[in-house]
Amino acid sequence: xxxxxxxxxxxxxxxxxxxxxxxxxxxxxxxxxxxxxxxxxxxxxxxxxxxxxxxxxxxxxxxxxxxxxxxxxxxxxxxxxxxxxxxxxxxxxxxxxxxxxxxxxxxxxxxxxxxxxxxxxxxxxxxxxxxxxxxxxxxxxxxxxxxxxxxxxxxxxxxxxxxxxxxxxxxxxxxxxxxxxxxxxxxxxxxxxxxxxxxxxxxxxxxxxxxxxxxxxxxxxxxxxxxxxxxxxxxxxxxxxxxxxxxxxxxxxxxxxxxxxxxxxxxxxxxxxxxxxxxxxxxxxxxxxxxxxxxxxxxxxxxxxxxxxxxxxxxxxxxxxxxxxxxxxxxxxxxxxxxxxxxxxxxxxxxxxxxxxxxxxxxxxxxxxxxxxxxxxxxxxxxxxxxxxxxxxxxxxxxxxxxxxxxxxxxxxxxxxxxxxxxxxxxxxxxxxxx
Amino acid sequence: xxxxxxxxxxxxxxxxxxxxxxxxxxxxxxxxxxxxxxxxxxxxxxxxxxxxxxxxxxxxxxxxxxxxxxxxxxxxxxxxxxxxxxxxxxxxxxxxxxxxxxxxxxxxxxxxxxxxxxxxxxxxxxxxxxxxxxxxxxxxxxxxxxxxxxxxxxxxxxxxxxxxxxxxxxxxxxxxxxxxxxxxxxxxxxxxxxxxxxxxxxxxxxxxxxxxxxxxxxxxxxxxxxxxxxxxxxxxxxxxxxxxxxxxxxxxxxxxxxxxxxxxxxxxxxxxxxxxxxxxxxxxxxxxxxxxxxxxxxxxxxxxxxxxxxxxxxxxxxxxxxxxxxxxxxxxxxxxxxxxxxxxxxxxxxxxxxxxxxxxxxxxxxxxxxxxxxxxxxxxxxxxxxxxxxxxxxxxxxxxxxxxxxxxxxxxxxxxxxxxxxxxxxxxxxxxxxx
Numbered sequence: 001x002x003x004x005x006x007x008x009x010x011x012x013x014x015x016x017x018x019x020x021x022x023x024x025x026x027x028x029x030x031x032x033x034x035x036x037x038x039x040x041x042x043x044x045x046x047x048x049x050x051x052x053x054x055x056x057x058x059x060x061x062x063x064x065x066x067x068x069x070x071x072x073x074x075x076x077x078x079x080x081x082x083x084x085x086x087x088x089x090x091x092x093x094x095x096x097x098x099x100x101x102x103x104x105x106x107x108x109x110x111x112x113x114x115x116x117x118x119x120x121x122x123x124x125x126x127x128x129x130x131x132x133x134x135x136x137x138x139x140x141x142x143x144x145x146x147x148x149x150x151x152x153x154x155x156x157x158x159x160x161x162x163x164x165x166x167x168x169x170x171x172x173x174x175x176x177x178x179x180x181x182x183x184x185x186x187x188x189x190x191x192x193x194x195x196x197x198x199x200x201x202x203x204x205x206x207x208x209x210x211x212x213x214x215x216x217x218x219x220x221x222x223x224x225x226x227x228x229x230x231x232x233x234x235x236x237x238x239x240x241x242x243x244x245x246x247x248x249x250x251x252x253x254x255x256x257x258x259x260x261x262x263x264x265x266x267x268x269x270x271x272x273x274x275x276x277x278x279x280x281x282x283x284x285x286x287x288x289x290x291x292x293x294x295x296x297x298x299x300x301x302x303x304x305x306x307x308x309x310x311x312x313x314x315x316x317x318x319x320x321x322x323x324x325x326x327x328x329x330x331x332x333x334x335x336x337x338x339x340x341x342x343x344x345x346x347x348x349x350x351x352x353x354x355x356x357x358x359x360x361x362x363x364x365x366x367x368x369x370x371x372x373x374x375x376x377x378x379x380x381x382x383x384x385x386x387x388x389x390x391x392x393x394x395x396x397x398x399x400x401x402x403x404x405x406x407x408x409x410x411x412x413x414x415x416x417x418x419x420x421x422x423x424x425x426x427x428x429x430x431x432x433x434x435x
Numbered sequence: 436x437x438x439x440x441x442x443x444x445x446x447x448x449x450x451x452x453x454x455x456x457x458x459x460x461x462x463x464x465x466x467x468x469x470x471x472x473x474x475x476x477x478x479x480x481x482x483x484x485x486x487x488x489x490x491x492x493x494x495x496x497x498x499x500x501x502x503x504x505x506x507x508x509x510x511x512x513x514x515x516x517x518x519x520x521x522x523x524x525x526x527x528x529x530x531x532x533x534x535x536x537x538x539x540x541x542x543x544x545x546x547x548x549x550x551x552x553x554x555x556x557x558x559x560x561x562x563x564x565x566x567x568x569x570x571x572x573x574x575x576x577x578x579x580x581x582x583x584x585x586x587x588x589x590x591x592x593x594x595x596x597x598x599x600x601x602x603x604x605x606x607x608x609x610x611x612x613x614x615x616x617x618x619x620x621x622x623x624x625x626x627x628x629x630x631x632x633x634x635x636x637x638x639x640x641x642x643x644x645x646x647x648x649x650x651x652x653x654x655x656x657x658x659x660x661x662x663x664x665x666x667x668x669x670x671x672x673x674x675x676x677x678x679x680x681x682x683x684x685x686x687x688x689x690x691x692x693x694x695x696x697x698x699x700x701x702x703x704x705x706x707x708x709x710x711x712x713x714x715x716x717x718x719x720x721x722x723x724x725x726x727x728x729x730x731x732x733x734x735x736x737x738x739x740x741x742x743x744x745x746x747x748x749x750x751x752x753x754x755x756x757x758x759x760x761x762x763x764x765x766x767x768x769x770x771x772x773x774x775x776x777x778x779x780x781x782x783x784x785x786x787x788x789x790x791x792x793x794x795x796x797x798x799x800x801x802x803x804x805x806x807x808x809x810x811x812x813x814x815x816x817x818x819x820x821x822x823x824x825x826x827x828x829x830x831x832x833x834x835x836x837x838x839x840x841x842x843x844x845x846x847x848x849x850x851x852x853x854x855x856x857x858x859x860x861x862x863x864x865x866x867x868x869x870x
Contacts, residue, residue, distance in 0.1 A: 413805025
């Protein structure tokens with residue numbers, strides 16, 4: 001079996017997906033939840049087949065000398081699969097983001113306007129090695145009423161095919177047309193997918209920075225996500241050092257590979273001599289390599305020198321660059337110049353400084369006296385995270401299911417025409433918000 | 436005087452605007468309203484100078500043989516200027532879109548998350564002839580806390596320079612740095628502006644369809660607006676003809692040049708013989724030219740033939756194409772194929788048909804038993820309209836001031852670190868929404 005029919009062009013597949021998605025868009029919450037449970041059951045039934053497919057993927061990857069971290073991400077054992085299926089059922093329990101009435105207003109007697117959330121349409125999701133990502137993505141797409149075209153990493157092709165086969169099998173007994181979920185398997189199709197702005201409403205790339213940047217630069221379809229996560233922690237002159245040290249350690253070393261870990265520590269000059277030796281000692285215990293600017297080196301003479309390149313680098317590793325600044329303005333200027341508009345934090349007991357920082361730093365997440373690592377949809381209580389967006393327009397920051405919906409204005413009248421409300425004897429609107 | 440300093444590159448100007456905008460972003464509502472009143476007063480003081488500049492523009496345009504409708508839009512007499520200044524004060528009265536708390540949530544004791552609206556940053560607004568558009572745009576930008584780079588039509592350059600000079604003069608005595616408002620005057624600068632995605636957060640093009648499409652296709656900056664407005668009215672088999680006829684006339688003829696006027700009438704075959712002669716008679720009184728498909732011609736033999744091109748054309752004129760369909764599904768399929776996702780309406784007394792239409796038509800505005808001409812920010816009660824967006828992602832449809840803001844997540848803690856909430860003894864989050 002293959003989910004990519006021979007002879008079908010990608011446009012045909014995308015059109016099919018859109019067609020199926022338009023029906024999915026108007027299903028009730030109950031019907032969508034039923035479909036999500038059917039997916040969970042089908043994945044359980046297909047467990048052996050999926051794991052066998054994954055073993056074949058892993059063997060092939062191993063033969064081609066895949067890097068060890070990638071191999072670990074590719075591996076889908078029974079435990080990971082069970083967790084992923086639990087995740088499907090968790091999505092079933094989330095609040096339905098579709099059908100929320102955002103505006104309900106009488107424009108005049110009998111002329112009623114509603115702004116109501118609705119699915120985006122079709123999502124294009126391009127992800128790298130982890131095959132279980134497909135499971136989570138499909139459940140989020142169904143819950144939000146969207147069709148989804150998946151493109152997994154080439155190493156995971158057998159696993160993804162087995163997963164999507166089971167999902168389609170599960171959906172076949174539900175109100176959701178299995179065409180709402182499609183899998184692409186070749187790199188050429190990825191490039192084609194990015195051109196299908198008539199059929200695909202949002203692209204969510206999950207992968208390396210350079211991959212995300214490639215997607216952003218090669219499509220007119222809106223892209224949800226971020227390339228870099230260059231996050232900063234600024235230690236203000238009014239910082240409580242007993243908070244600043246453990247927060248720095250957490251923000252850098254608790255999980256350095258993730259996007260909300262810090263890469264650069266900015267330290268006010270008037271607290272640097274007291275703070276830096278203490279934080280350096282704490283970071284040394286966590287094996288963090290430090291790189292400092294010239295002024296930092298005067299206080300920490302044994303660390304490496306940080307250059308312009310360091311301020312622009314997302315290490316994603318146990319490395320931290322340090323710069324001494326003479327004012328909060330300098331700290332903010334550095335962040336707005338080198339940051340990724342992702343997550344930046346200030347440690348300070350001075351409420352005026354905190355207000356300045358929260359107001360002037362132009363990032364999606366701006367924190368005070370806590371770790372940058374909290375920037376996350378689950379920690380924010382969104383239940384699921386489809387990605388963290390560093391764009392300026394909403395959705396911004398950690399995006400939950402609400403990032404997968406849009407809205408439409410629906411108005412119902414009783415024969416109302418605009419001519420009544422224009423000209424010399426124009427009738428006024430009432431513009432009365434309704435409950 | 437010129438607002439474009441010789442020797443400054445556009446990048447320098449954009450950087451200045453961003454700098455000024457970042458200060459403007461955190462001003463209080465009172466300070467912004469004070470600045471808006473200062474603009475109104477300054478425009479009143481500069482009235483003679485502005486009108487003189489406009490007369491010079493009009494003479495030059497006239498000498499170059501400008502088309503009459505363009506000339507009328509270029510003209511800025513005392514009456515139009517007074518209305519524009521009234522509009523500035525109206526914007527002052529609108530609710531401040533900045534600083535709205537959208538989420539206020541305790542993640543754990545002392546760890547408080549807020550999602551709060553904030554300005555986008557810098558707007559790039561490109562508009563054609565009407566010089567008073569600059570006045571409205573600047574007041575909306577200031578109210579929403581954004582810097583603005585304006586580019587007016589070349590015919591209106593003297594008028595725009597006089598207007599922006601007065602605005603900057605007015606701002607010079609307020610908390611708003613006059614650098615927050617900039618005027619570009621050459622076409623080359625427009626092209627450069629579209630490339631400044633590091634400095635400009637949103638482009639709003641106001642002009643012809645082809646111009647908007649050019650902008651959309653030549654920038655990576657988000658664009659608010661729409662190219663086409665191909666709107667449809669569908670007369671269902673269960674339509675009340677006494678509503679259907681006047682709504683058709685209003686939707687086509689009340690103001691045919693605007694984007695929310697209809698271009699195509701879709702008529703269910705089972706009502707066509709009764710409805711079409713009546714609507715044709717009413718439309719004839721309004722001098723509307725009709726073009727029908729083959730089946731329509733059997734009922735209205737004297738009208739012109741509509742071809743594939745008609746379904747794709749925004750006439751913006753007293754012309755209406757008519758197509759007979761055999762089902763609501765066919766009507767919806769036509770709309771989703773040829774429409775602009777702008778505004779489409781159904782006339783029907785059948786609630787199931789209405790629900791199907793509202794659910795399956797993928798447009799920003801979907802109406803029932805009222806004219807498409809109601810799709811408008813003022814009519815919706817938004818107070819001001821920055822444009823109508825036909826994109827799929829929000830903001831969509833008529834966009835008021837809220838389309839000029841985004842949001843940031845601000846979190847404040849008391850030394851909270853993520854390590855506390857992970858691993859074997861992970862503390863749970865409380866995720867409690869606060870008032």
